[in-house]
Every structure is written in C-alpha cells, then in structure tokens.
Amino acid sequence: MSKRVLIIGASGGLGSALKTYYKNNGVTVYSVSRDPLLKDDLFFDVNQPIRHLMKFIHEKSPNVIINCAGIGYVGPFDEVDLNDHLMLMDTNIRFTLELSHQIIAEWKRLENRGTLVNITSISGDAPYPYYASYGASKAFISHLGKSLDPETKPYGIRILTTNCGPLKTNFIRKATEYRYMKTAPLALCPNKAATLIAKQIRRGKRATTIGWRAKLTSVAHRWLPDPITNHFVVKTMRARMGKKT
Numbered sequence: 001m002s003k004r005v006l007i008i009g010a011s012g013g014l015g016s017a018l019k020t021y022y023k024n025n026g027v028t029v030y031s032v033s034r035d036p037l038l039k040d041d042l043f044f045d046v047n048q049p050i051r052h053l054m055k056f057i058h059e060k061s062p063n064v065i066i067n068c069a070g071i072g073y074v075g076p077f078d079e080v081d082l083n084d085h086l087m088l089m090d091t092n093i094r095f096t097l098e099l100s101h102q103i104i105a106e107w108k109r110l111e112n113r114g115t116l117v118n119i120t121s122i123s124g125d126a127p128y129p130y131y132a133s134y135g136a137s138k139a140f141i142s143h144l145g146k147s148l149d150p151e152t153k154p155y156g157i158r159i160l161t162t163n164c165g166p167l168k169t170n171f172i173r174k175a176t177e178y179r180y181m182k183t184a185p186l187a188l189c190p191n192k193a194a195t196l197i198a199k200q201i202r203r204g205k206r207a208t209t210i211g212w213r214a215k216l217t218s219v220a221h222r223w224l225p226d227p228i229t230n231h232f233v234v235k236t237m238r239a240r241m242g243k244k245t
C-alpha cells in the first residue's frame, strides 16, 4: 500500500522537518498550516471547526497523520493572561481530542488502517514548574494516546505518542517573554527528531521519548522524588528568568 502522510502544524519547526523528510523519501505528503503564504498547504487553524479538515482527510485518505500543532507558555503562571492559557487548552487538548475522535470513527467506518501520531513533551511526564498549563496539556495528550492505542490496535488503527525534549525550533522563543528562557541548551535538531519519529512509526512503537536529553530527564522524573526535580527546575528557571524582551 502506498504511503500518504498528512502533517498538521507544518508551517515550521518539527512539522516542516517531517514534511522534508517524507518528501525526500518519495512519500506523498499533505500538509496543513495556518500560514496563507504556504500555497501547497491546506489553510486551517486548529481552533476552527474541524469539518473543513475532515473533508480534506476524507478526500486525500492519508494513512499516517502527524499532529505537530501546539503552543506553549513558559514563565510564572499568573503572568500569562487567562485567555492565553485557555487558547493553549483549545489548541493542544481540544483539537487533539476532537481529531482523535473523528479519525478513529472515520477509519473504523471505512475499515481503513492508519496511524495518528501526537507530540508530547517531557514537561508532561511529571510536575514541571513554570510550564504548568503546557505540561498539563501534554500529560493529557500522553494519557489519551497511551489509553486509546490498545483499544484501537485490534482494528489496525494506531495512536502513537512521541515525547520530545527541547527542539531547535521557534517554539520556546514564542512561548516566553523572558529573554534568558528563550534558548534551550542541548536542544535536538528537528531534522533528527523527524528521522526518529519516522522510525517510531515504522516500528509501530506505542510511545517513545526521543533525544538523549529528553531520555535523561524522563529517567530523572521516574526515579527522583518530585520535590527534588521541582527544586532543581525552580532554581534553574529563576536564575534564567532575568529580563523580559
């Protein structure tokens, strides 16, 4: 069966790297973004009604869908406007929930096999000060995917979860007003992340953490008590807060 991959949130960063990876490997790629200048992409804001996107999915019938759309806020919780936290919940949680619901129903109805990949973050693995709403949204996505996959696997429908650490994208620059928080040391190159995600999809691995820094953080979260990791994160973040842009 020929492979058709749909990437949501393809305007830059990881989504754009995945687009390049699959195109270079001769795969038919469809991409979705809210950048009107990207003429090859379906224009779609994930906060719009999903009908428009589902029509496109029905027509193109991709067998792999990778959802890279996401936003984050990093910094003191109360300094971010409540409407922005709510927008984050809509983009990261509501859209992922709605997409999963619609896709599973569509693939079951058509007896199609397919794989949906959602992107989570190490800040969703355990409590993560200064990333509270973002981490909580990623914990939701992780739990949703890991619960859905065993349920849908008997139908040939896979819901995979990729857990990322910092990536060299514009994400963190957009996520905080604090100048010294805008860089993430030892961040993973998005092209490398794209290769690792493609490998996860090939192997059908339910959940994986990519990049050694993310793996190390996940292990620390698993083995160290929360007060110790929280103390370390708070200390590092407070030291890096410095000036706003």
Ligand SMILES: NC(=O)c1ccc[n+]([C@@H]2O[C@H](COP(=O)([O-])OP(=O)(O)OC[C@H]3O[C@@H](n4cnc5c(N)ncnc54)[C@H](OP(=O)(O)O)[C@@H]3O)[C@@H](O)[C@H]2O)c1
Residues within 6 Å of the ligand: 009, 010, 011, 012, 013, 014, 015, 033, 034, 035, 044, 045, 046, 047, 067, 068, 069, 070, 071, 072, 091, 119, 120, 121, 122, 164, 165, 166, 167, 168, 169, 170, 171, 172, 174, 184
């Ligand atoms: N970068 C990191 O350190 C990191 C770490 C862990 C996990 N992640 C996750 O990895 C995924 C990709 O992030 P990235 O690093 O590649 O960051 P990015 O460059 O900011 O990419 C995020 C993508 O989501 C799109 N998007 C956001 N809100 C949208 C909306 N309402 N409608 C349509 N598209 C929307 C953005 O489009 P616009 O260009 O139009 O805003 C962009 O294409 C995200 O889920 C993020 O949470 C990132």
